[in-house]
Amino acid sequence: MVWLWLQGYLDEQFIQLEDLQDDANPNFVEEVVTLFYGDSARLLHSIEQALESNPLDFNGLEAYMHQFKGSCSSIGARKVKSECTQFREYCNARNAEGCIRTFQQVKQEHATLRRKLETYFQALV
Incomplete structure (x- = not known):
C-alpha cells in the first residue's frame, strides 16, 4: 500500500480502513473497495448520461459528482x-x-486506481 500512498493515489482514509481489518473480518478493505466500485460505476453512468443531455443540467451534474466524490473520500x-x-x-x-x-480525467483516474488496487489485493494473497 505504501507505493500507492507515495504515488498520491490514496490518502489516510485508506490506512484507516486497513486499521479496521482484523482476523474477524480479514477481507474488510477489499469488500469496501468492491462496494465502492459497484456504486461508482452507477454514478459514473448517471453522469455520462447527464453530460449527453442538452442543455446540460449543471446542478444535477454537480449533485452526482458530489455524491461520487463522497464515495471516493470513503476509500481515500x-x-x-x-x-x-x-x-x-x-x-x-x-x-x-x-x-x-474533466469527466474523462475522472474516469481515467478511477480506472487507474482500480488497476492499482487490484494489483495490491493480488499481492496480499
Whole structure:
C-alpha cells in the first residue's frame, strides 16, 4: 500500500480502513473497495448520461459528482477526488467543455486506481 500512498493515489482514509481489518473480518478493505466500485460505476453512468443531455443540467451534474466524490473520500481515493473537485468547479462556472474534459480525467483516474488496487489485493494473497 505504501507505493500507492507515495504515488498520491490514496490518502489516510485508506490506512484507516486497513486499521479496521482484523482476523474477524480479514477481507474488510477489499469488500469496501468492491462496494465502492459497484456504486461508482452507477454514478459514473448517471453522469455520462447527464453530460449527453442538452442543455446540460449543471446542478444535477454537480449533485452526482458530489455524491461520487463522497464515495471516493470513503476509500481515500485522493487523485480521483481531486478530479471530482475540478469537475464541480466547472459545473459551478457553467463550463460544459470543462465538465466534459474533466469527466474523462475522472474516469481515467478511477480506472487507474482500480488497476492499482487490484494489483495490491493480488499481492496480499
